[in-house]
Amino acid sequence: MRDMLLLLLPLSLFAQSSFITPMEYSSSLYKNPRGIGCHKCHGEFGEGKIVARYEHNKEQKTFFAPGINSMDFNDFYRALNVRKNGMPRYFLTQTEIKALYFYLQEKKKK
Incomplete structure (x- = not known):
C-alpha cells in the first residue's frame, strides 16, 4: 500500500501542469512550510537532531527533535496535526502533508 502511495503521489501532487517537479515543490515546502523549515529541527533528511542545549534548575x-523520515504516513499525518513538545502547528493542507512525506521518502532512498 505504501509503495502504491509513493508511486501515485507525484501524479496527484501535480495533476495539472506545473513548472516545477514534485521533488522541487516538496523540497521547498520542507525547507519553509510556514516560516520555519522542517530541516531546522528535524535535519536535512528528517533524521532528527539536537535543537538546543540549556540549563534548567542547574x-x-x-x-x-525526533527523526521523521521513517514514520509511516498515518503517524506522520497525526504528528503534523497535534502540537506536542515544541512542535508548532503549521495548518498544512492534505496536499502539503503528502508532499512532505514524499520528500522524506525520496531522501531516505538516497
Missing part, C-alpha cells in the same frame, strides 16, 4: 538539558 541541570543540563537537551531539546531533541
Whole structure:
C-alpha cells in the first residue's frame, strides 16, 4: 500500500501542469512550510537532531527533535496535526502533508 502511495503521489501532487517537479515543490515546502523549515529541527533528511542545549534548575538539558523520515504516513499525518513538545502547528493542507512525506521518502532512498 505504501509503495502504491509513493508511486501515485507525484501524479496527484501535480495533476495539472506545473513548472516545477514534485521533488522541487516538496523540497521547498520542507525547507519553509510556514516560516520555519522542517530541516531546522528535524535535519536535512528528517533524521532528527539536537535543537538546543540549556540549563534548567542547574541541570543540563537537551531539546531533541525526533527523526521523521521513517514514520509511516498515518503517524506522520497525526504528528503534523497535534502540537506536542515544541512542535508548532503549521495548518498544512492534505496536499502539503503528502508532499512532505514524499520528500522524506525520496531522501531516505538516497
